[in-house]
Amino acid sequence: MTDAAVMPRRTSWQRVRGGKMLPVLSVLCAIVVIWYAAAVWMNATWTLDQAARAGTEPTFAEIVADTMVQKRPLLPAPHQVAATLWDQTIEQKVTSKRSLVFHGWITLQATILGFVTGAVLGVAVAVGIVHSRTMDLSVMPWAVISQTIPIVALAPMIIVLSNAVGIDGRTVPKTIISAYLSYFPVLVSMVKGLRSPGAAQRDLLKTYNASGMQTFFKLRLPASLPYFFAAMKVAVAASLIGAIVGELPTGAIQGLGARMLIGSQFGEPLIMWAALFAAAILAGVLVIAVGLLERLALRLMGQPGQGGAR
Incomplete structure (x- = not known):
């Protein structure tokens, strides 16, 4: 050779x-x-x-x-889980009720809605906190306290209240739960990111008579992007968890959470483990998608991506 x-x-x-x-x-x-x-x-x-x-x-x-x-x-072997996952994804039609692709799409819809809602809410509150000391002292402590409530206890309450006000849907409660879990990391990271520019940088813009809006878009917002996307990766995974948890107390028959519940109730651990790994794969895909969006946004803003420096 x-x-x-x-x-x-x-x-x-x-x-x-x-x-x-x-x-x-x-x-x-x-x-x-x-x-x-x-x-x-x-x-x-x-x-x-x-x-x-x-x-x-x-x-x-x-x-x-x-x-x-x-x-x-009691504990399926890795090859058993892989075989079940293959059977319920590749071997099944995507429209089949036995397909994890079908159930993953159901969960993904609530995940995306909750993720977007939570991200928008987190950014909006963060901007208000940075520009208003009153809002900082009044809202931020309650945002922290809200995360001390166990989601497994909060999910049934959200579902009951949704039904009480006439929202008899299974997507809206899951969206609310997903948004509840995803808004906090975005809020905290955006507050940190918007406050990251130093006094010298802010004073330099003042010497150019920059307005508050110009300072925000030219200095604070670009400086917050690394913090924002780091939080988005955490938020999208938390949003998926919220959607899955939201499916458990609703008695849903569709979604990855429903598949886990069905596998547990009927003594089918292979179904439960396959759904668990499908959720993990979906979370990985979502995190990768956020990472690609981060690279695109940083490139458009004229900043090097994470993979640029060596």
Whole structure:
């Protein structure tokens, strides 16, 4: 084999070893190994119980083999979850009620609505707090206190109140819960970002007779963008959690939260775990989308993206 043929392989391995992939793959492998070990340990109880009833004594290899193929395991093995996830996404039509793509779309609608609502509310309140000391002293403490209420206790109350005022829908309560979870990180980060310009920068604009509006758009807003997008990544994940939590007490039959609930109620852990991983994948896609939007916004504002500096 020539050096020219060997060089690309060495370069690829050096890229993996010297970059960020190796730590990620190492942690992933460790998680998979621990997961398999925990699956054998937790599912072995059923195997040993069945063997005792049959009057047999299985070997360790037989125990391991049985724990990997149980239909209703206490802890599904990774390959079982992957197979179920594949079956309920790729193998099913997107319009099927068994498709996680269909249920993910239901959850995504409430997530996006809640995320946008929470982001707009957080930015609006942050702007008011930065420009009004009275609002800072009166609103900010209540915003902090509001986050001490457990969402699992607040969700049923929101649903009951929505029904009481005539909102008999399942999207609106989920949107409210999503907005409730997503507005706070945006609020806190935007307050920090809008206040990040130093006194020297503000005084420089004053020397040019810049108005308050000009100072906001030329100085405060560009300075707040890194804080804003960092908060948006947290907010979009929190919004997804809010949408899923909002589906649980409503008795919904559609959505990822509903699939988790159905899997739990009917003793189908594979359905529950597949829906859980589908939600994790959806959260990752949303965070990546926010990251791409961040790069585009920073480029339009003339600022280097996060991946620009090395």
